[in-house]
Amino acid sequence: xxxxxxxxxxxxxxxxxxxxxxxxxxxxxxxxxxxxxxxxxxxxxxxxxxxxxxxxxxxxxxxxxxxxxxxxxxxxxxxxxxxxxxxxxxxxxxxxxxxxxxxxxxxxxxxxxxxxxxxxxxxxxxxxxxxxxxxxxxxxxxxxxxxxxxxxxxxxxxxxxxxxxxxxxxxxxxxxxxxxxxxxxxxxxxxxxxxxxxxxxxxxxxxxxxxxxxxxxxxxxxxxxxxxxxxxxxxxxxxxxxxxxxxxxxxxxxxxxxxxxxxxxxxxxxxxxxxxxxxxxxxxxxxxxxxxxxxxxxxxxxxxxxxxxxxxxxxxxxxxxxxxxxxxxxxxxxxxxxxxxxxxxxxxxxxxxxxxxxxxxxxxxxxxxxxxxxxxxxxxxxxxxxxxxxxxxxxxxxxxxxxxxxxxxxxxxxxxxxxxxxxxxxxxxxxxxxxxxxxxxxxxxxxxxxxxxxxxxxxxxxxxxxxxxxxxxxxxxxxxxxxxxxxxxxxxxxxxxxxxxxxxxxxxxxxxxxxxxxxxxxxxxxxxxxxxxxxxxxxxxxxxxxxxxxxxxxxxxxxx
RNA sequence: UGGGGCGUCGCCAAGCGGUAAGGCAACGGGUUUUGGUCCCGUCAUUCGAGGGUUCGAAUCCUUCCGCCCCAGCCA
Numbered sequence: 001x002x003x004x005x006x007x008x009x010x011x012x013x014x015x016x017x018x019x020x021x022x023x024x025x026x027x028x029x030x031x032x033x034x035x036x037x038x039x040x041x042x043x044x045x046x047x048x049x050x051x052x053x054x055x056x057x058x059x060x061x062x063x064x065x066x067x068x069x070x071x072x073x074x075x076x077x078x079x080x081x082x083x084x085x086x087x088x089x090x091x092x093x094x095x096x097x098x099x100x101x102x103x104x105x106x107x108x109x110x111x112x113x114x115x116x117x118x119x120x121x122x123x124x125x126x127x128x129x130x131x132x133x134x135x136x137x138x139x140x141x142x143x144x145x146x147x148x149x150x151x152x153x154x155x156x157x158x159x160x161x162x163x164x165x166x167x168x169x170x171x172x173x174x175x176x177x178x179x180x181x182x183x184x185x186x187x188x189x190x191x192x193x194x195x196x197x198x199x200x201x202x203x204x205x206x207x208x209x210x211x212x213x214x215x216x217x218x219x220x221x222x223x224x225x226x227x228x229x230x231x232x233x234x235x236x237x238x239x240x241x242x243x244x245x246x247x248x249x250x251x252x253x254x255x256x257x258x259x260x261x262x263x264x265x266x267x268x269x270x271x272x273x274x275x276x277x278x279x280x281x282x283x284x285x286x287x288x289x290x291x292x293x294x295x296x297x298x299x300x301x302x303x304x305x306x307x308x309x310x311x312x313x314x315x316x317x318x319x320x321x322x323x324x325x326x327x328x329x330x331x332x333x334x335x336x337x338x339x340x341x342x343x344x345x346x347x348x349x350x351x352x353x354x355x356x357x358x359x360x361x362x363x364x365x366x367x368x369x370x371x372x373x374x375x376x377x378x379x380x381x382x383x384x385x386x387x388x389x390x391x392x393x394x395x396x397x398x399x400x401x402x403x404x405x406x407x408x409x410x411x412x413x414x415x416x417x418x419x420x421x422x423x424x425x426x427x428x429x430x431x432x433x434x435x436x437x438x439x440x441x442x443x444x445x446x447x448x449x450x451x452x453x454x455x456x457x458x459x460x461x462x463x464x465x466x467x468x469x470x471x472x473x474x475x476x477x478x479x480x481x482x483x484x485x486x487x488x489x490x491x492x493x494x495x496x497x498x499x500x501x502x503x504x505x506x507x508x509x510x511x512x513x514x515x516x517x518x519x520x521x522x523x524x525x526x527x528x529x530x531x532x533x534x535x536x537x538x539x540x541x542x543x544x545x546x547x548x549x550x551x552x553x554x555x556x557x558x559x560x
Numbered sequence: 561u562g563g564g565g566c567g568u569c570g571c572c573a574a575g576c577g578g579u580a581a582g583g584c585a586a587c588g589g590g591u592u593u594u595g596g597u598c599c600c601g602u603c604a605u606u607c608g609a610g611g612g613u614u615c616g617a618a619u620c621c622u623u624c625c626g627c628c629c630c631a632g633c634c635a
Contacts, residue, residue, distance in 0.1 A: 124632085230630080230635095255565085310582095312573050316565095324572070327583090330597095412593075443593045452595090524594090
């Protein structure tokens with residue numbers, strides 16, 4: 001893992017600490033519980049919790065649950081689980097904006113009493129019309145100059161449910177001609193006669209984001225309130241509320257660029273669509289960029305955190321290569337994953353000079369990167385399976401796997417030479433007949449001759465079946481969100497081959513693993529045991545392939 | 561045509577007036593019982609473009625160009 005990089009937010013924090021503006025810092029991760037967390041949220045989580053760790057401050061987990069229409073406890077639970085799984089701890093500091101509803105209400109009263117907020121009875125359409133446009137100023141609402149008393153009375157009625165949804169709202173009285181649309185008397189309370197998942201039917205008026213967020217931050221004593229770039233325009237409003245109201249403190253909002261990852265989408269709306277329309281099996285489908293999807297895919301918290309560290313924090317729009325994430329996953333897994341053997345597309349090999357009834361056990365190293373992982377025994381006998389792609393009847397240049405008359409090493413076993421190719425009536429290769437060198441047990445020979453290729457294999461008698469899910473990128477194009485803006489439909493951008501299932505043959509030891517365990521199938525890739533597995537039927541998810549330099553060589557050979 | 565941001569290698573990203581870090585990708589080579597890992601090497605005379613200030617500019621000023629965000633009673 002890399003050492004921590006600096007960024008402009010750390011510079012601000014370090015200056016604030018040096019100047020004595022703050023003794024300690026308090027950040028927060030403020031998700032709305034209206035969907036599952038994705039890798040973009042991981043960036044924010046790593047930033048906020050990471051900063052708190054680095055500067056020995058603290059980070060709050062706060063649910064921004066001000067819109068009961070879209071929120072649910074299911075999401076609250078999944079979010080907590082994901083943050084924990086990433087390895088962060090909010091300690092005692094778990095909060096809900098809904099816990100502050102009473103306080104927000106009193107702040108609204110304070111604003112009304114100052115003459116800085118009013119109940120507006122314009123319809124939603126009228127409010128839009130009165131707001132003006134990007135280039136023309138807005139018009140003031142006819143309800144703008146009501147007396148404080150009248151506003152107090154009306155707001156009370158709103159709270160008591162005496163108005164219907166859409167009939168009226170509470171608005172801040174700021175400036176209808178501001179070039180910043182957010183300052184044109186923004187709505188701060190609206191009526192929603194919906195049961196809230198935490199406050200039940202206690203409220204029928206709910207504060208908007210702009211009003212609730214800055215106040216939540218101030219109530220919690222947040223020092224640095226980090227959010228994404230699209231809220232930059234909201235900062236004047238954030239500051240306006242905190243300047244007008246008598247709050248415990250005035251946190252500083254700082255914006256950074258959200259993460260975009262190639263070949264996927266990051267908007268909750270679009271991810272929700274993928275789930276609802278059944279393009280994926282759920283929020284935790286291993287193809288999803290969600291934290292739960294990545295977890296099910298076999299990605300580790302360490303890999304994700306390393307990735308978040310490496311992409312950095314800045315303000316320019318970005319589209320990070322998926323290959324960087326894969327690099328982080330491989331790097332972490334290479335150190336810790338146990339090695340096994342398994343063949344995805346089996347091709348039978350009969351070792352003709354190996355005694356029919358003989359069976360033996362060969363010793364294999366569990367992880368060459370970690371001697372403490374120990375060794376294991378793998379069964380071997382006269383019939384084995386190798387990977388179809390490891391044999392070529394007519395091998396191209398530089399192909400040093402098996403071919404007629406060629407000798408290769410079976411990993412941890414013997415050298416074999418292909419003597420005969422057996423085909424069916426259609427001409428498909430169904431079996432290879434080989435001879436082995438008894439002197440080469442373990443993979444070396446006394447004469448020390450070199451064999452270039454080493455193949456993975458499984459014993460035909462002892463191998464077990466496993467259902468393997470091979471995943472590829474979810475989308476065909478690098479930037480689906482951009483293509484969609486250009487008019488392409490979601491559906492045509494999806495990769496129809498993002499999931500392929502194969503029946504593989506694996507060494508029996510794999511049946512001793514538990515759901516969630518990640519391991520390497522040598523020469524093939526990293527895999528993890530899916531929760532759909534049973535004791536009779538193993539289901540594996542391919543986490544990521546191994547780098548394949550032969551594929552590159554072959555691609556170049558075919559170009560010529 | 562309003563406001564707010566951003567433009568440094570294919571992708572991220574340092575740089576904060578003293579003469580372009582690093583990572584990913586890519587490309588060479590070495591080691592190797594995983595064509596994996598590991599190791600070594602190559603990869604921006606140039607910082608969106610033009611002017612200016614300065615002994616000296618990616619960094620300061622200026623003009624222009626390009627891209628992103630904002631007209632929810634979403635967050």
